[in-house]
Amino acid sequence: MKLTILGCHSATPRVDAHPTAQILEIKKHQFLIDCGEGTQTQLRKYKIKFSRIKHIFISHLHGDHYFGLVGLVSTLSLLTREADLHIYGPKGLKEVITLQMKLSNSWTNFKLIFHELTSKNSELIFEDDQVEVHTIPLDHRVYTNGFLFKEKEGERKLNIGAVEDANIDKAYYRKLKQGSDVLNEHGQLIKNETVTLEPFPSKSYAFCSDTSYKQDIVPIIDNVNLLYHESTFLHELAHLAQKTKHSTAKEAAQIAQQANAKQLLLGHFSSRYNDVSEFKTEAETVFKPVLLANQGQVVEF
Amino acid sequence: MKLTILGCHSATPRVDAHPTAQILEIKKHQFLIDCGEGTQTQLRKYKIKFSRIKHIFISHLHGDHYFGLVGLVSTLSLLTREADLHIYGPKGLKEVITLQMKLSNSWTNFKLIFHELTSKNSELIFEDDQVEVHTIPLDHRVYTNGFLFKEKEGERKLNIGAVEDANIDKAYYRKLKQGSDVLNEHGQLIKNETVTLEPFPSKSYAFCSDTSYKQDIVPIIDNVNLLYHESTFLHELAHLAQKTKHSTAKEAAQIAQQANAKQLLLGHFSSRYNDVSEFKTEAETVFKPVLLANQGQVVEF
Numbered sequence: 025m026k027l028t029i030l031g032c033h034s035a036t037p038r039v040d041a042h043p044t045a046q047i048l049e050i051k052k053h054q055f056l057i058d059c060g061e062g063t064q065t066q067l068r069k070y071k072i073k074f075s076r077i078k079h080i081f082i083s084h085l086h087g088d089h090y091f092g093l094v095g096l097v098s099t100l101s102l103l104t105r106e107a108d109l110h111i112y113g114p115k116g117l118k119e120v121i122t123l124q125m126k127l128s129n130s131w132t133n134f135k136l137i138f139h140e141l142t143s144k145n146s147e148l149i150f151e152d153d154q155v156e157v158h159t160i161p162l163d164h165r166v167y168t169n170g171f172l173f174k175e176k177e178g179e180r181k182l183n184i185g186a187v188e189d190a191n192i193d194k195a196y197y198r199k200l201k202q203g204s205d206v207l208n209e210h211g212q213l214i215k216n217e218t219v220t221l222e223p224f225p226s227k228s229y230a231f232c233s234d235t236s237y238k239q240d241i242v243p244i245i246d247n248v249n250l251l252y253h254e255s256t257f258l259h260e261l262a263h264l265a266q267k268t269k270h271s272t273a274k275e276a277a278q279i280a281q282q283a284n285a286k287q288l289l290l291g292h293f294s295s296r297y298n299d300v301s302e303f304k305t306e307a308e309t310v311f312k313p314v315l316l317a318n319q320g321q322v323v324e325f
Numbered sequence: 326m327k328l329t330i331l332g333c334h335s336a337t338p339r340v341d342a343h344p345t346a347q348i349l350e351i352k353k354h355q356f357l358i359d360c361g362e363g364t365q366t367q368l369r370k371y372k373i374k375f376s377r378i379k380h381i382f383i384s385h386l387h388g389d390h391y392f393g394l395v396g397l398v399s400t401l402s403l404l405t406r407e408a409d410l411h412i413y414g415p416k417g418l419k420e421v422i423t424l425q426m427k428l429s430n431s432w433t434n435f436k437l438i439f440h441e442l443t444s445k446n447s448e449l450i451f452e453d454d455q456v457e458v459h460t461i462p463l464d465h466r467v468y469t470n471g472f473l474f475k476e477k478e479g480e481r482k483l484n485i486g487a488v489e490d491a492n493i494d495k496a497y498y499r500k501l502k503q504g505s506d507v508l509n510e511h512g513q514l515i516k517n518e519t520v521t522l523e524p525f526p527s528k529s530y531a532f533c534s535d536t537s538y539k540q541d542i543v544p545i546i547d548n549v550n551l552l553y554h555e556s557t558f559l560h561e562l563a564h565l566a567q568k569t570k571h572s573t574a575k576e577a578a579q580i581a582q583q584a585n586a587k588q589l590l591l592g593h594f595s596s597r598y599n600d601v602s603e604f605k606t607e608a609e610t611v612f613k614p615v616l617l618a619n620q621g622q623v624v625e626f
Contacts, residue, residue: 036400037363039370061396062338062363069340085428087399091392095362098388099337116428123424127386127417129467166430 025050025175025227026324027250030066032291032317034234034256034270035088037061042319043088044292046252047072048229050173051154056080057171057231063092064099070320074100075107079150081157082113083233084168090117094124101132108135112149112157114167115140141169146244160244162235164269170232172245180220187219227325230285233292236266237275242282250325251285252317254292255303273303277310287325291317326351326476326528327625328551331367333592333618335535335557335571336389338362343620344389345593347553348373349530351474352455357381358472358532364393365400371621375401376408380451382458383414384534385469391418395425402433409436413450413458415468416441442470447545461545463536465570471533473546481521488520528626531586534593537567538576543583551626552586553618555593556604574604578611588626592618 026049031042043060047067054076056063067074074096082090090113100109109132111117118138125131139149141159150157153176160170179201187200192214196206205216230245233254245251256270265272271279273290280288288311293300300316307314315323327350332343344361348368355377357364368375375397383391391414401410410433412418419439426432440450442460451458454477461471480502488501493515497507506517531546534555546552557571566573572580574591581589589612594601601617608615616624 035403037366037396039366061393062366065338065340065363085425086431087396087425087429091396091399091425092362095338095388095392098392102336114428120421120424120428123421124386124388124392127415127421127467128388130387166428 025173025229025249026322027229027252027289028070028072029291029317029319029321029323030063030070031060031319032293033088034254034292034294036295037088038295040319041295042066043091044083044233045092046231047077048173048231050229051175053079053155055157055173058083058089058233059091059093059096060088061091061095064096066319067096074103075105077109078107079110079157080112081171081231082111082117083162083170083231084164084166085114085116085120086166086234089234093117094121097121097125097132097136098128098130100134101130105132105134108137110137110139110150112139112171113141114169115142142167146172158244160230160232160241162232162241163238164234164236168234170230170235170241172228172230172248174228175226177226178223180216180223183219183221190214190219192219229325230283232279234270236269237271237278239279239282242279245279245283245285247284247286249286250289250323251280251283251287252289252291253279255290255307256292256294258297258302258306273306274310277307277314280307281311285311287313287315289315289317289323326474326530326550327623328530328553328590329371329373330592330618330620330622330624331364331371332361332620333594334389335555335593335595337596338389339596341620342596343367344392345384345534346393347532348378349474351476351530354380354456356458356474359384359390359534360392360394360397361389362392362396365397367620368397375404376406378410379408380411380458381413382472382532383412383418384463384471384532385465385467386415386417386421387467387535390535394418395422398422398426398433398437399429399431401435402431406433406435409438411438411440411451413440414442415470416443443468447473459545461531461533461542463533463542464539465535465537469535471531471536471542473529473531473549475529476527478527479524481517481524484520484522491515491520493520530626531584533580535571537570538572538580540580540583543580546580546584546586548585548587550587551590551624552581552584552588553590553592554580556591556608557593557595559598559603559607574607575611578608578615581608582612586612588614588616590616590618590624
């Protein structure tokens with residue numbers, strides 16, 4: 025998986041401080057997660073192909089997470105896109121995007137499919153043969169979901185030496201990879217686990233923004249490979265985090281630690297902080313390793 | 326008057342090619358004209374004080390002219406602005422901005438006053454003691470207005486030598502500046518024009534974007550000091566201009582010439598042109614002088 029940070033700052037865009045947007049490459053997909061104002065310019069800056077974006081996930085309807093969506097949709101239309109575009113986000117998103125299209129008298133020449141979310145429980149919202157996406161209900165000032173992106177477990181690997189020793193015909197290799205026991209050339213039943221190895225471990229990415237500290241999400245993101253968790257404030261401003269339903273770096277680290285995450289990526293820093301290095305220091309008192317989100321940063325895992 | 330170009334490109338924003346937005350300083354005002362996506366970032370880049378913007382004029386509801394408005398309004402709210410904000414634009418603008426505020430559950434702490442436009446005739450939409458703003462009905466794919474910004478005629482200037490020779494008491498100077506005849510210290514009536522001079526000429530700025538070639542606007546912008554007229558295409562693509570209801574550089578120059586403008590400023594260049602110098606060459610076959618809009622450019626006139 026490969027995550028590209030297009031913007032990681034909270035609230036209002038500034039020159040070189042873009043609001044939330046990320047691109048996640050997982051299997052054959054290029055998912056866009058949140059779409060603050062200016063995201064289409066950031067996509068161009070980091071040379072990400074617009075045409076490969078087929079699914080967009082919007083966490084909540086605060087401007088710094090979706091004001092760039094209508095512009096991106098318009099641009100896709102001007103680029104004469106034809107492929108369907110799926111948009112997952114809170115109820116209301118369809119109304120606001122279609123109202124703007126109506127007012128500009130310009131409809132997309134591709135299918136725009138809204139998947140409006142209203143549930144307060146974790147839901148499976150996307151699935152194909154390789155990938156699943158689940159919502160992570162968060163606690164913010166408006167209805168908000170994080171998203172868990174999971175690779176499905178792959179096929180078992182053949183232990184070639186063992187397979188050959190067991191005299192299994194090549195025609196059965198496919199079944200072996202799928203986990204079945206098979207008959208060998210002498211008609212003997214060969215137990216799958218004696219000739220195959222565990223599949224490559226499937227990986228996962230959790231995007232949790234915006235939210236106050238919410239322990240309920242821990243079981244959903246259990247053992248996640250990379251956890252992006254918002255940390256708008258340092259813990260000395262925990263009262264502000266509580267009031268505005270955001271988190272501190274320390275709280276984000278507590279979630280990472282409880283969920284047994286492999287890595288924690290912090291972002292959504294308040295614009296009051298010019299230097300964000302202290303977010304790492306604070307979080308690392310609880311959990312390691314900690315990365316700080318940065319525009320243009322690519323995390324491969 | 327001082328005009329700052331924040332963005333002058335058509336259609337979709339790109340890195341360093343921002344959609345339409347301009348700041349006009351006229352008397353004590355700082356008017357924002359159009360507000361494409363990313364305008365708030367451009368305002369910061371060119372160090373323009375957000376707090377001084379009290380009136381925003383939106384030509385039409387295509388995204389490259391207003392998708393940055395909701396973000397700017399949200400930012401003004403986060404900056405704890407208190408002063409009223411007036412927004413002039415086509416009917417529908419209020420609905421789309423207030424819907425987004427409703428969905429984000431965040432209302433402005435200042436008064437947001439929409440002046441929705443529907444007339445197809447030129448209207449006076451703003452007036453104070455120094456400035457007038459009139460709409461310029463344009464011809465585009467959706468309902469569109471340009472805007473004419475005019476200084477009101479100032480006071481007459483005293484011809485100090487003549488005033489003193491005529492023995493006029495200082496108490497009457499105010500009346501003289503306002504154009505009245507007055508009595509001198511000997512009770513004689515002194516004709517105003519014998520002791521005063523013409524006021525400084527009042528200046529005007531016309532913003533005309535987006536529009537096809539439309540001769541009807543000529544009487545409205547007669548003798549304008551600076552005419553900004555869109556020129557999306559060069560004349561070799563006149564058929565495209567006609568089809569999309571845009572103008573060519575040559576057509577813009579024809580309007581400038583017929584209106585007896587002092588200067589023509591071209592903008593809203595299609596993204597197909599990497600080098601826009603030919604727009605000037607083409608327009609100058611009809612009218613001079615021609616300026617090409619440029620991000621960050623300041624035109625004082």
